[in-house]
Amino acid sequence: SLDHYQVLSVPHDASVQEIKAAYHRALLQHHPDKQNALRGSRSSSESIEISVIKRAYETLVSPEKRGEYDVFRRRKDRIGRAAGPRPAQVISLEEWISVGSGGNGDEEEEEEGPWRYPCRCSGFYEISVSMMERGVHLVGCSSCSEVVWAGYELQGMSSFKMACII
Missing domain, CATH: 1.10.287.110 (DnaJ domain)
Structure with missing residues (x-):
């Protein structure tokens, strides 16, 4: 109207x-x-x-x-x-790729992130532990205006291990 x-x-x-x-x-x-x-x-x-x-x-x-x-x-x-932006899709954290700081593939780094997911525009979405601790689920692309919902749950207050949902 x-x-x-x-x-x-x-x-x-x-x-x-x-x-x-x-x-x-x-x-x-x-x-x-x-x-x-x-x-x-x-x-x-x-x-x-x-x-x-x-x-x-x-x-x-x-x-x-x-x-x-x-x-x-x-x-x-x-x-x-x-209401903010509407996510284009919901993506479980299991589908995101860990881009840990050292890059040696060690399991501890994979749990600490950050994690990236490719966008269709050839940019990427990135989420970190600190974002998850703040309850951030909506993540914007680094190159375009697309937004996705990162599906995860924090397990315990001091643990950074993530349980993926969806």
Whole structure:
């Protein structure tokens, strides 16, 4: 659903007069008769239904409705930010490759990580023990914006041995 402020092309702190003027502009711009004439000569921009424009106007011109709408928008924005990025896939730590500091293949190093998993862009995801201790599961690629969920559980408070899930 479109944001009422975007529908009328007004800032969030617009006055009632600015909202009324924007409403009239939007009605003229998106009127069906005008859209039909434009389609005949050239491709018109996205057209917004008149009912959507009216609903935006009725909400923003009323102080009570506008206040409720603003509270709803802020709550929705907070939830969206809290949700964060959505992982492309869940990858068990068993599938990650240990890139321990010494590289001599010793089992202790494999338990201490860090671990990497290849991304389809040829970059990689990397997770370390300290990230796991902080409860980090979402890991971003080193080269692109892709995010994956690293599946693991810490066993015991002092042990770094990982039990893989999934």
